Amino acid sequence: MEQAAPTFWTKKDLIGIRELSRGEIELILDTAPQFLAVSKRISRIKRVPLLQGRLVVNWFHEPSTRTRTSFELAAKRLSADTLSMTASSSSHVKGETLHDTLANIEAMHADIIVLRHSCAGAPHMLAADHSSHIINAGDGRHEHPTQALLDAFTMRLALRENSANKDATLDGVNVALIGDVEHSRVARSNIFALTKLGAKVTVCGPVALLPAQVEKLGVRATTSLKEALCDADFIYALRIQRERQGKGLFPSLREYVKLFRIDRDSLRFAPDHALVLHPGPINRDLELSTEIADGSRSLVLQQVTNGVAIRMAVMHLLANSQSRQL
Amino acid sequence: MEQAAPTFWTKKDLIGIRELSRGEIELILDTAPQFLAVSKRISRIKRVPLLQGRLVVNWFHEPSTRTRTSFELAAKRLSADTLSMTASSSSHVKGETLHDTLANIEAMHADIIVLRHSCAGAPHMLAADHSSHIINAGDGRHEHPTQALLDAFTMRLALRENSANKDATLDGVNVALIGDVEHSRVARSNIFALTKLGAKVTVCGPVALLPAQVEKLGVRATTSLKEALCDADFIYALRIQRERQGKGLFPSLREYVKLFRIDRDSLRFAPDHALVLHPGPINRDLELSTEIADGSRSLVLQQVTNGVAIRMAVMHLLANSQSRQL
Amino acid sequence: MEQAAPTFWTKKDLIGIRELSRGEIELILDTAPQFLAVSKRISRIKRVPLLQGRLVVNWFHEPSTRTRTSFELAAKRLSADTLSMTASSSSHVKGETLHDTLANIEAMHADIIVLRHSCAGAPHMLAADHSSHIINAGDGRHEHPTQALLDAFTMRLALRENSANKDATLDGVNVALIGDVEHSRVARSNIFALTKLGAKVTVCGPVALLPAQVEKLGVRATTSLKEALCDADFIYALRIQRERQGKGLFPSLREYVKLFRIDRDSLRFAPDHALVLHPGPINRDLELSTEIADGSRSLVLQQVTNGVAIRMAVMHLLANSQSRQL
Numbered sequence: 001m002e003q004a005a006p007t008f009w010t011k012k013d014l015i016g017i018r019e020l021s022r023g024e025i026e027l028i029l030d031t032a033p034q035f036l037a038v039s040k041r042i043s044r045i046k047r048v049p050l051l052q053g054r055l056v057v058n059w060f061h062e063p064s065t066r067t068r069t070s071f072e073l074a075a076k077r078l079s080a081d082t083l084s085m086t087a088s089s090s091s092h093v094k095g096e097t098l099h100d101t102l103a104n105i106e107a108m109h110a111d112i113i114v115l116r117h118s119c120a121g122a123p124h125m126l127a128a129d130h131s132s133h134i135i136n137a138g139d140g141r142h143e144h145p146t147q148a149l150l151d152a153f154t155m156r157l158a159l160r161e162n163s164a165n166k167d168a169t170l171d172g173v174n175v176a177l178i179g180d181v182e183h184s185r186v187a188r189s190n191i192f193a194l195t196k197l198g199a200k201v202t203v204c205g206p207v208a209l210l211p212a213q214v215e216k217l218g219v220r221a222t223t224s225l226k227e228a229l230c231d232a233d234f235i236y237a238l239r240i241q242r243e244r245q246g247k248g249l250f251p252s253l254r255e256y257v258k259l260f261r262i263d264r265d266s267l268r269f270a271p272d273h274a275l276v277l278h279p280g281p282i283n284r285d286l287e288l289s290t291e292i293a294d295g296s297r298s299l300v301l302q303q304v305t306n307g308v309a310i311r312m313a314v315m316h317l318l319a320n321s322q323s324r325q326l
Numbered sequence: 327m328e329q330a331a332p333t334f335w336t337k338k339d340l341i342g343i344r345e346l347s348r349g350e351i352e353l354i355l356d357t358a359p360q361f362l363a364v365s366k367r368i369s370r371i372k373r374v375p376l377l378q379g380r381l382v383v384n385w386f387h388e389p390s391t392r393t394r395t396s397f398e399l400a401a402k403r404l405s406a407d408t409l410s411m412t413a414s415s416s417s418h419v420k421g422e423t424l425h426d427t428l429a430n431i432e433a434m435h436a437d438i439i440v441l442r443h444s445c446a447g448a449p450h451m452l453a454a455d456h457s458s459h460i461i462n463a464g465d466g467r468h469e470h471p472t473q474a475l476l477d478a479f480t481m482r483l484a485l486r487e488n489s490a491n492k493d494a495t496l497d498g499v500n501v502a503l504i505g506d507v508e509h510s511r512v513a514r515s516n517i518f519a520l521t522k523l524g525a526k527v528t529v530c531g532p533v534a535l536l537p538a539q540v541e542k543l544g545v546r547a548t549t550s551l552k553e554a555l556c557d558a559d560f561i562y563a564l565r566i567q568r569e570r571q572g573k574g575l576f577p578s579l580r581e582y583v584k585l586f587r588i589d590r591d592s593l594r595f596a597p598d599h600a601l602v603l604h605p606g607p608i609n610r611d612l613e614l615s616t617e618i619a620d621g622s623r624s625l626v627l628q629q630v631t632n633g634v635a636i637r638m639a640v641m642h643l644l645a646n647s648q649s650r651q652l
Numbered sequence: 653m654e655q656a657a658p659t660f661w662t663k664k665d666l667i668g669i670r671e672l673s674r675g676e677i678e679l680i681l682d683t684a685p686q687f688l689a690v691s692k693r694i695s696r697i698k699r700v701p702l703l704q705g706r707l708v709v710n711w712f713h714e715p716s717t718r719t720r721t722s723f724e725l726a727a728k729r730l731s732a733d734t735l736s737m738t739a740s741s742s743s744h745v746k747g748e749t750l751h752d753t754l755a756n757i758e759a760m761h762a763d764i765i766v767l768r769h770s771c772a773g774a775p776h777m778l779a780a781d782h783s784s785h786i787i788n789a790g791d792g793r794h795e796h797p798t799q800a801l802l803d804a805f806t807m808r809l810a811l812r813e814n815s816a817n818k819d820a821t822l823d824g825v826n827v828a829l830i831g832d833v834e835h836s837r838v839a840r841s842n843i844f845a846l847t848k849l850g851a852k853v854t855v856c857g858p859v860a861l862l863p864a865q866v867e868k869l870g871v872r873a874t875t876s877l878k879e880a881l882c883d884a885d886f887i888y889a890l891r892i893q894r895e896r897q898g899k900g901l902f903p904s905l906r907e908y909v910k911l912f913r914i915d916r917d918s919l920r921f922a923p924d925h926a927l928v929l930h931p932g933p934i935n936r937d938l939e940l941s942t943e944i945a946d947g948s949r950s951l952v953l954q955q956v957t958n959g960v961a962i963r964m965a966v967m968h969l970l971a972n973s974q975s976r977q978l
Contacts (some may be wrong), residue, residue: 039435045379046407046435053697055725065411066430073381073434076407081698081728085717100933104718107956108725109691109698281426304433365761371705372733372761391737392756399707399760402733607752630759 009317013127013134016143017192025196028313029153035312038077039305050316051080054111059101060137061087061117066280067137067147070304071114074311083110098126106132112315115139133318135311141185147279148189150310152197154303155234158275171198176228176270177219178260179238179287180209186279187238191217204228205238205260206251225260229270236277237262237287253286263289267297275299335643339453339460342469343518351522354639355479361638364403365631376642377406380437385427386463387413387443392606393463393473396630397440400637409436424452432458438641441465446511459644461637467511473605474515476636478523480629481560484601497524502554503545504586505564505613506535512605513564517543530554531564531586532577551586555596562603563588563613579612589615593623601625661969665779665786668795669844677848680965681805687964690729691957702968703732706763711753712789713739713769718932719789719799722956723766726963735762750778758784764967767791785970787963793837799931800841802962804849806955807886810927823850828880829871830912831890831939832861838931839890843869856880857890857912858903877912881922888929889914889939905938915941919949927951 006023017025038048056075060068068084075082085105098117105113112133115123120140127134138144152170159168175194181187181203194201201219203210204227214221222228229235240256251259260266262276276292277299284290293300332349343351364374382401386394394410401408411431424443431439438459441449446466453460464470478496485494501520507513507529520527527545529536530553540547548554555561566582577585586592588602602618603625610616619626658675669677690700708727712720720736727734737757754765764785767775772792779786790796804822811820827846833839833855846853853871855862856879866873874880881887892908903911912918914928928944929951936942945952 041379046381047379053693053699055698065427069409069411069431070434072409073407081725083721083724085721097933100936101717103953104932104956105721107953108722108960109957280430281423284426301429301433304430305435308434367705372707373705391753395735395737395757396760398735399733606756607749610752627755627759630756631761634760 009321012131012318012321013123013136014145014314014318015124015127015134015136017145017148017189017196018143020145020192020196022196022198025149025152025193028149028310028317029156031313031317032153032306032309035074035077035316036306036309038312039308047077047079049079051075051078051111051319054078054080054319055083055109056080056112056114056315057083057085057105057110058114058137059085059087059105059116061115061122062138064116064138066304067116070307071135071137071146071311074308074315075112077308078312078315080112080315098122099129102126102130102132106130111319133315133321135314135318138185141183141188143189143192144185145189145193146307146311146314147186148193149314150303150307151190151236151277151279152193153310154277154299154306155199155275157302157306158234158299162273169198170194173199173233174231175199175201175234175236176232177201177203177236177238178225178228178262179205180241181205181214181238182209182211183241184238190236191219195219202228202232206256225266226269229266229274232270232274234277235262235267235270235274239279239281240283240287242283257286261285261287261289262292264291267292277303280304335647338457338644338647339449339462340471340640340644341450341453341460341462343471343474343515343522344469346471346518346522348522348524351475351478351519354475354636354643355482357639357643358479358632358635361400361403361642362632362635364638365634373403373405375405377401377404377437377645380404380406380645381409381435382406382438382440382641383409383411383431383436384440384463385411385413385431385442387441387448388464390442390464392630393442396633397461397463397472397637400634400641401438403634404638404641406438406641424448425455428452428456428458432456437645459641459647461640461644464511467509467514469515469518470511471515471519472633472637472640473512474519475640476629476633477516477562477603477605478519479636480603480625480632481525481601483628483632484560484625488599495524496520499525499559500557501525501527501560501562502558503527503529503562503564504551504554504588505531506567507531507540507564508535508537509567510564516562517545521545528554528558532582551592552595555592555600558596558600560603561588561593561596561600565605565607566609566613568609583612587611587613587615588618590617593618603629606630661973664783664970664973665775665788666797666966666970667776667779667786667788669797669800669841669848670795672797672844672848674848674850677801677804677845680801680962680969681808683965683969684805684958684961687726687729687968688958688961690964691960699729699731701731703727703730703763703971706730706732706971707735707761708732708764708766708967709735709737709757709762710766710789711737711739711757711768713767713774714790716768716790718956719768722959723787723789723798723963726960726967727764729960730964730967732764732967750774751781754778754782754784758782763971785967785973787966787970790837793835793840795841795844796837797841797845798959798963798966799838800845801966802955802959803842803888803929803931804845805962806929806951806958807851807927809954809958810886810951814925821850822846825851825885826883827851827853827886827888828884829853829855829888829890830877830880830914831857832893833857833866833890834861834863835893836890842888843871847871854880854884858908877918878921881918881926884922884926886927886929887914887919887922891931891933892935892939894935909938913937913939913941914944916943919944929955932956 114135114137116137117139120142123134123136195218203221207223210221276297440461440463442463443465446468449460449462521544529547533549536547766787766789768789769791772794774791775786775788847870856874859875862873
């Protein structure tokens with residue numbers, strides 16, 4: 001049963017989904033549609049002045065054209081000023097350096113810091129000691145909260161558009177997460193978000209790529225794609241991290257494709273209404289066949305569109321924390 | 327004889343000059359002067375709100391400070407939002423990847439994509455399958471249409487400023503293109519534009535650097551600089567691509583300078599009123615002597631100034647295709 | 653005794669402090685407070701429209717996240733358009749190339765060029781031949797004028813905040829510059845600015861890192877930290893350039909730390925009211941102990957904040973040269 005979303009947002013930062021209540025997640029999802037409408041304005045100004053004069057700093061320690069672009073557009077469509085800082089990824093967190101750099105950015109009066117870092121916990125560490133709003137844009141294998149929010153938003157929107165119930169929720173909806181669950185921050189954040197929203201989550205992949213005791217997170221685990229898909233309303237294909245191959249964990253690509261690829265053949269296991277998501281970029285014909293990725297059951301491009309709206313909603317809520325929802 | 331330019335622009339994209347009619351080229355040239363005036367505003371706001379709220383994405387797969395900067399300024403002076411994406415050049419077009427990336431950009435509601443790519447045909451391939459406006463900013467050895475447009479605009483402006491006829495056209499004007507015509511997309515686009523506009527084009531360079539059967543494009547070819555310059559109203563020195571040397575095609579630089587450099591000596595072959603252009607950046611004292619490049623007969627910096635105006639005109643016409651000319 | 657600052661700014665460029673009069677320096681310092689107030693606006697628009705529609709080009713031939721970011725923010729908070737151009741540092745100044753590139757930028761109607769270059773004199777050379785406003789953002793070992801201006805502004809602000817005299821100046825104030833004075837453009841610009849403003853400057857460091865005949869610049873020199881600090885009102889720790897080690901000039905880090913580090917122990921030599929500055933980024937616990945850098949006597953983050961305001965003041969004065977102070 002859905003609970004009423006809170007009217008106010010109170011957290012300074014968005015570090016992970018794990019720390020959010022169902023109500024907080026729903027406040028974000030309920031705030032996004034108005035921003036989706038802003039981006040879809042045709043031939044008119046795709047901007048609202050909600051963050052005019054605020055400074056959003058995109059601080060990416062790992063390369064990411066897609067996520068960085070999405071955050072940058074979200075900031076611009078809120079009329080914020082933007083600044084990009086990149087840094088070569090380093091194998092160890094140099095705590096002092098990160099703190100010093102952030103202190104400097106803050107001394108120039110930055111308002112929101114969007115941080116991607118290869119080390120799990122870096123955004124949390126910085127958020128605790130600094131006053132600016134920190135948004136985690138992916139930290140190591142830990143979390144990627146805006147990805148999970150845009151995914152949940154996309155599923156909820158699809159449910160509402162395909163049913164008579166314009167208030168449909170993810171309660172009781174079946175979601176299958178397929179692939180390398182063990183190493184995926186996208187999977188972790190999605191598991192937290194989906195289970196909090198009442199969905200029933202099944203994770204499926206090669207046994208070495210399923211986390212030990214993943215059931216403790218409230219999900220069902222299986223190595224059988226057929227079993228995972230048989231009742232799925234949404235099928236979420238995770239991206240294969242090719243660099244993990246050859247380390248004894250990952251099967252051959254040929255084996256993976258045969259057992260876990262989402263394609264016309266494997267979709268026969270799933271209900272006819274099941275829809276397909278992927279966080280992008282797709283390794284075409286490895287985790288997802290081109291036919292399905294580009295077909296009518298794919299929500300992949302809607303995810304991208306919704307990502308800008310969700311990030312606008314998150315920035316707006318953080319920057320105006322404790323303010324009323326619009 | 328000049329034909330009346332059409333009042334409306336109807337094409338979605340600008341891929342090459344080859345596909346344009348004389349009227350379409352003239353519509354662009356006739357639209358540029360108002361934008362030239364915008365850039366020249368002194369101490370006042372160098373902006374018009376024609377693309378306010380639209381998103382222009384500069385997507386460069388080859389490095390290019392000048393062209394990228396010119397497009398970025400053009401977009402900003404039209405009040406568009408801009409986004410830059412770079413990519414390391416790859417030797418093969420990975421069709422799927424380009425399509426996927428563009429689909430993602432479009433899902434974030436981009437309006438105009440400015441694409442530079444090392445593979446001839448990449449902009450054409452993308453334009454056919456996507457709904458955003460694609461502007462070719464140079465594709466392999468194929469075309470560089472905005473360069474040719476700014477060159478033609480610069481020549482026409484010089485004619486009008488230097489004559490009593492404020493409506494002077496390029497009809498019957500003699501243009502000499504000097505250098506590596508074979509490998510130059512600038513030369514190809516200029517040949518298409520100039521011949522369509524009624525100019526008489528002579529190409530001149532070492533025999534190995536003149537395309538076979540170049541006369542079929544409606545130009546005269548010669549290996550004699552004297553012959554090329556004798557009746558030239560405009561002399562266009564192409565940039566030497568030094569990386570082509572040592573492959574058997576290119577003469578020594580010493581030989582090139584002796585036979586084809588535009589300098590005080592070689593200009594004696596040309597009429598006194600002949601003016602000099604170069605697409606930049608100049609290899610000083612190789613294809614063009616410093617004295618001439620910086621002298622009163624050089625149009626090189628006017629080309630740069632006019633480039634911003636032409637790119638504003640192209641973006642405005644594409645984004646408002648089928649709208650009336652201002 | 654303080655002289656009245658001039659009401660008008662008349663110079664086209666800001667190349668070095670050496671060329672400025674005391675009055676000109678004070679005009680900049682007197683213009684900065686209003687811009688400090690703009691940056692500190694909370695939840696309101698951190699912008700003024702003074703450079704609306706002007707184009708500021710950040711042209712950095714050396715990497716510098718901090719200085720580049722500070723200039724970019726300053727330009728944006730003046731509502732200017734900004735453009736970034738980077739270039740790999742080259743060991744020799746290619747005069748022609750710099751001139752050509754700047755001529756091109758100017759042909760696109762740029763108004764202010766912020767230049768960092770590894771070669772001393774590069775900004776001066778360009779300013780002499782071009783009409784745009786050039787701001788030196790650091791050239792080789794020569795000068796870094798905006799750093800010295802923000803440092804002097806920070807000291808003056810601290811004096812005024814800590815005393816009953818709201819018009820306090822640096823006249824007669826003692827400043828100790830500690831470290832590698834010989835190779836530091838920050839030290840050079842600070843020596844010029846501070847002595848012109850009436851401060852008494854002592855430079856202190858290993859003998860090989862103190863310039864020969866530095867006393868001719870009007871400063872006292874010593875290799876004894878105790879002597880340098882004994883009457884210091886402000887202590888300025890210079891950044892250690894680690895790449896200078898191993899060339900026979902620099903002592904071991906261990907030796908440096910023992911003799912010249914500003915920390916709780918060495919501060920016992922200084923008056924209780926002495927405050928500490930550093931140009932950043934700090935090599936923590938080498939030239940400055942973490943305890944002091946983050947403590948109540950550190951002005952390090954105020955320097956960063958004031959840097960944006962000083963750069964706004966400089967851009968405003970240059971772009972509106974000969975106009976009245978606001």
